[in-house]
Amino acid sequence: xxxxxxxxxxxxxxxxxxxxxxxxxxxxxxxxxxxxxxxxxxxxxxxxxxxxxxxxxxxxxxxxxxxxxxxxxxxxxxxxxxxxxxxxxxxxxxxxxxxxxxxxxxxxxxxxxxxxxxxxxxxxxxxxxxxxxxxxxxxxxxxxxxxxxxxxxx
Amino acid sequence: xxxxxxxxxxxxxxxxxxxxxxxxxxxxxxxxxxxxxxxxxxxxxxxxxxxxxxxxxxxxxxxxxxxxxxxxxxxxxxxxxxxxxxxxxxxxxxxxxxxxxxxxxxxxxxxxxxxxxxxxxxxxxxxxxxxxxxxxxxxxxxxxxxxxxxxxxxxxxxxxxxxxxxxxxxxxxxxxxxxxxxxxxxxxxxxxxxxxxxxxxxxxxxxxxxxxxxxxxxxxxxxxx
Numbered sequence: 001x002x003x004x005x006x007x008x009x010x011x012x013x014x015x016x017x018x019x020x021x022x023x024x025x026x027x028x029x030x031x032x033x034x035x036x037x038x039x040x041x042x043x044x045x046x047x048x049x050x051x052x053x054x055x056x057x058x059x060x061x062x063x064x065x066x067x068x069x070x071x072x073x074x075x076x077x078x079x080x081x082x083x084x085x086x087x088x089x090x091x092x093x094x095x096x097x098x099x100x101x102x103x104x105x106x107x108x109x110x111x112x113x114x115x116x117x118x119x120x121x122x123x124x125x126x127x128x129x130x131x132x133x134x135x136x137x138x139x140x141x142x143x144x145x146x147x148x149x150x151x152x153x154x
Numbered sequence: 155x156x157x158x159x160x161x162x163x164x165x166x167x168x169x170x171x172x173x174x175x176x177x178x179x180x181x182x183x184x185x186x187x188x189x190x191x192x193x194x195x196x197x198x199x200x201x202x203x204x205x206x207x208x209x210x211x212x213x214x215x216x217x218x219x220x221x222x223x224x225x226x227x228x229x230x231x232x233x234x235x236x237x238x239x240x241x242x243x244x245x246x247x248x249x250x251x252x253x254x255x256x257x258x259x260x261x262x263x264x265x266x267x268x269x270x271x272x273x274x275x276x277x278x279x280x281x282x283x284x285x286x287x288x289x290x291x292x293x294x295x296x297x298x299x300x301x302x303x304x305x306x307x308x309x310x311x312x313x314x315x316x317x318x319x320x321x322x323x324x325x326x327x328x329x330x331x332x333x334x335x336x337x338x339x340x341x342x343x344x345x346x347x348x349x350x351x352x353x354x355x356x357x358x359x360x361x362x363x364x365x366x367x368x369x370x371x372x373x374x375x376x377x378x379x
Contacts, residue, residue, distance in 0.1 A: 097236070
């Protein structure tokens with residue numbers, strides 16, 4: 001079936017399979033994306049180490065697409081070591097965060113930019129450890145025992 | 155297909171601890187916090203207690219540095235960007251309550267707009283926030299600057315170009331971590347995650363004032379359409 005409002009681009013680098021999606025992640029769009037990724041992974045001789053799903057061209061998602069997105073991510077997480085999603089809309093990031101959280105995949109991250117996603121893909125820590133370590137580093141860099149904010153002295 | 159882990163799947167000792175957390179958070183905030191048990195999903199009891207203590211120490215630093223209103227607003231905006239409806243609503247509400255208590259005025263950002271803001275592109279959302287804040291009061295320039303910087307840091311800008319950076323980075327990092335505990339909360343977040351939530355009279359007055367503005371805003375939209 002030809003979907004004029006959906007477009008999917010695939011680029012295979014040395015370590016990373018990049019899939020770019022443009023359109024709406026409703027039931028049809030999500031299923032289209034899932035089946036494309038399944039086919040791509042099936043025809044690959046060797047599984048990619050990393051998968052990057054670029055959703056910057058995605059207009060939004062609907063709940064009807066969540067099941068296919070779950071299946072898609074299950075495929076991705078079982079095929080590669082690390083994955084990342086890039087989206088420029090918060091509700092898409094929230095949706096994909098829900099998906100990776102629900103599947104208990106700690107090796108996937110949802111990012112605001114491609115650069116952050118690429119940085120994540122080349123890292124070694126799982127998401128929870130990475131996030132907590134970043135918070136610990138940030139905390140250590142603070143001037144500790146900051147006095148109470150003047151506006152709050154009531 | 156596996157189902158997401160539920161609270162009742164935790165072992166008994168963790169469920170008991172989760173219950174203590176519920177009681178403690180209800181005592182502190184006026185209502186129990188629905189995500190704390192999720193920490194016990196990922197960590198041992200000892201590690202969970204350490205992480206929560208770290209979270210509390212860190213958050214105290216944010217409150218001390220930014221002030222209660224702005225710390226809650228910044229956390230709320232960061233959570234909105236993460237796609238978390240729960241954290242965004244409860245912290246924006248807490249920030250709004252501090253603003254309402256201190257000025258008698260409604261804050262420029264209404265927590266009820268979170269779902270529609272999350273559908274905007276990041277650039278559109280930033281423009282929307284700036285426009286709302288600056289049109290409400292020129293005194294909000296500093297907060298608008300902080301939010302602009304928070305956006306930049308979340309997008310990977312190098313840290314250190316701004317004196318507030320360490321605190322904004324800490325705020326972003328903490329709620330990135332917490333996101334794994336809060337993203338699955340589907341209940342409606344209508345209570346602040348802050349001790350100000352214990353002030354029932356203030357909360358009721360705020361809700362009445364917000365409801366009036368929402369009704370008149372809806373009416374003017376209906377008239378103009």
